[in-house]
Amino acid sequence: MAEVISSPVALAAPPGPLREFWLSFRANRGAVIGLWVVLALLLLALLAPWVAPHAPHETNSAAFLRPPAWQAGGSIQYLLGTDAIGRDILSRLIWGARLSLSIGLGVVILSVVAGIALGLIAGFARGMVEIAIMRLMDIVLTLPSLLLAIVIVAILGPGLVNAMLAVAVVLLPHYVRITRASVVAEVSKDYVTAARVSGAGTLRLMFSEVLPNCAAPLIVQASLGISTAILDAAALGFLGLGAQPPSPEWGTMLADAREFVLRAWWVVTFPGLMILIAVLAFNLMGDGLRDALDPKLKR
Amino acid sequence: MLRFVVTRLSLIVPTFIGMTLLAFFLVRLVPGDPIETMAGERGIDAARHEQLVKEYGFDRPVLVQYGIYIGRVLHGDLGKSIITQEPVISEFGALFPATVELAVCAILFALLVGIPAGIIAAVRRNSVFDHGVMATSLTGYSMPIFWWGLLLILLFSVQLGWTPVSGRLAVQYFIEPKTGFLLIDSLLSDDKGAFRSAVVHLILPAIVLGTNPLAVIARMTRSAMLEVLGEDYIRTARAKGLPPLRVVGVHALRNALIPVVTVIGLQVGVLFTGAILTETIFSWPGVGKWLIEAIQRRDYPVLQGGMLLLGAVVMLVNLLVDVAYGVINPRIRQSH
Numbered sequence: 085m086a087e088v089i090s091s092p093v094a095l096a097a098p099p100g101p102l103r104e105f106w107l108s109f110r111a112n113r114g115a116v117i118g119l120w121v122v123l124a125l126l127l128l129a130l131l132a133p134w135v136a137p138h139a140p141h142e143t144n145s146a147a148f149l150r151p152p153a154w155q156a157g158g159s160i161q162y163l164l165g166t167d168a169i170g171r172d173i174l175s176r177l178i179w180g181a182r183l184s185l186s187i188g189l190g191v192v193i194l195s196v197v198a199g200i201a202l203g204l205i206a207g208f209a210r211g212m213v214e215i216a217i218m219r220l221m222d223i224v225l226t227l228p229s230l231l232l233a234i235v236i237v238a239i240l241g242p243g244l245v246n247a248m249l250a251v252a253v254v255l256l257p258h259y260v261r262i263t264r265a266s267v268v269a270e271v272s273k274d275y276v277t278a279a280r281v282s283g284a285g286t287l288r289l290m291f292s293e294v295l296p297n298c299a300a301p302l303i304v305q306a307s308l309g310i311s312t313a314i315l316d317a318a319a320l321g322f323l324g325l326g327a328q329p330p331s332p333e334w335g336t337m338l339a340d341a342r343e344f345v346l347r348a349w350w351v352v353t354f355p356g357l358m359i360l361i362a363v364l365a366f367n368l369m370g371d372g373l374r375d376a377l378d379p380k381l382k383r
Numbered sequence: 384m385l386r387f388v389v390t391r392l393s394l395i396v397p398t399f400i401g402m403t404l405l406a407f408f409l410v411r412l413v414p415g416d417p418i419e420t421m422a423g424e425r426g427i428d429a430a431r432h433e434q435l436v437k438e439y440g441f442d443r444p445v446l447v448q449y450g451i452y453i454g455r456v457l458h459g460d461l462g463k464s465i466i467t468q469e470p471v472i473s474e475f476g477a478l479f480p481a482t483v484e485l486a487v488c489a490i491l492f493a494l495l496v497g498i499p500a501g502i503i504a505a506v507r508r509n510s511v512f513d514h515g516v517m518a519t520s521l522t523g524y525s526m527p528i529f530w531w532g533l534l535l536i537l538l539f540s541v542q543l544g545w546t547p548v549s550g551r552l553a554v555q556y557f558i559e560p561k562t563g564f565l566l567i568d569s570l571l572s573d574d575k576g577a578f579r580s581a582v583v584h585l586i587l588p589a590i591v592l593g594t595n596p597l598a599v600i601a602r603m604t605r606s607a608m609l610e611v612l613g614e615d616y617i618r619t620a621r622a623k624g625l626p627p628l629r630v631v632g633v634h635a636l637r638n639a640l641i642p643v644v645t646v647i648g649l650q651v652g653v654l655f656t657g658a659i660l661t662e663t664i665f666s667w668p669g670v671g672k673w674l675i676e677a678i679q680r681r682d683y684p685v686l687q688g689g690m691l692l693l694g695a696v697v698m699l700v701n702l703l704v705d706v707a708y709g710v711i712n713p714r715i716r717q718s719h
Binding site: 114219220222223226227228229230231234235237238239311315318319322323324325335338342345346349352353355356357359360363364367368371 | 397398401402405409412413521522524525526527529530531533534536537541652653655656659660663674675678679683686690693694697698701
């Protein structure tokens, strides 16, 4: 009996949700390029100890401010040149990929988890709790993002972890708002009422009924959030408030290189280029995810 | 209309109170004794310490301290800078015009380039120009502007020598500050050399600060224009035989600009964020650089007051944009 039913269904099976998602994601050429670049950066970050020609903090007193290999005075030993104390720029950039990607992912995970929790609470509790949470988020949104991050770092003290916390707070309102809005929209639907009537507790309603249905916009926002996190953390590093030298974080490298802008273009150019490439790749991927996951925009 | 304005105003009060709380607790959340933290490595003797504790009111209950703080803020007293001993509000007042001048020029640059680029991209959809605009704007949107500024300095100031590296005015000029806006002041004082100097000092910072808004505005104009161009009334206008330039430039543009106006309002916060970075790169003497220096010098009253004032400015501009939007678009007014 079971065989009779299952075989025709299997023949006419529509593409599964994952496959459908991949088909529409693949149609966006920019998104696919973004994905490849992100994967390449991830690989670079994972393999840093083996790929990088030198250690990130290894100095060479015989090679200060050596230009890139293709310029007069450059050598193949230092492909992208060296900085003011003879460290290999290429190696530092590769090690920096580790930092920047961990910053991006770490900040967004922190922010998404806290944002979902606050959004669920606001959406389910309503009343004063909701007003308090949403007002607080409005305040965070009103302040210019970098200013707020700077204030938080000023309280906690400069450093990579504190900068990450600051950026996570700045990004928080987006996730809280998205979660709350989806919760409010979902809670009044019949399937939630049905679950409630059949005795599901609030926690069960929150996590296994409502939350999966808010996942799409959260995923899109999270992938775009990674680029914001990398950019803001690099900005804090540039202002001397994020990762501290000699850390090979890209923004911190730029801050170090600022005084050599007149003499050595390469120390300034490459770290910024890496930031741009990483941010651009995550933005491209995020745009593609949005097109693929948001049914309203589907072609 | 009055009711709409009052509702919007009433929403601002709790936000402002929240900001004062944040500013108030800023100093108190810093680990360690606030007075010693402010004194920094120089240290401080016991008598002076006692005196400062009294002066800042740290010996009283927190709630009372907050009440006193709010009272002072409402009277426009934001305390004095520890370094210069100048009132925070007058330092802010002296530096703020420089930031506004930079921000206004940046947004003008973004509008003058972004809107035409967006329109042409929409009209020539899928052309090379369209793809170019979209790619450029995505790059501009992802641009770390602190690096972009350094690159432009490298190219235009170092290699070509066209623009100065930093500052607001060449040293040989002195302009009596009347409005605080150097472009206007130098025109008023009828000093052509000073005006030219002020302009060339502004070009690179304005481009750098305008890059992010430019990308957003170009994208927004393009998509709004595409939507409007598909409407029936545009087809009617075309069918009537109106010249294409008039259809696009008058009939379509008017409606396409409504979402763009909103986006411009939202860019105010982005501009101040960018101003902090841009001013740091170009040594532009505005409030952004002032705030960063305040952190480095542990000048907490400046940080506290500056944050509150900048937040208040952003809030007020957003309110004005909202109200202006309500005036333009009656549907918004009624939905509130």
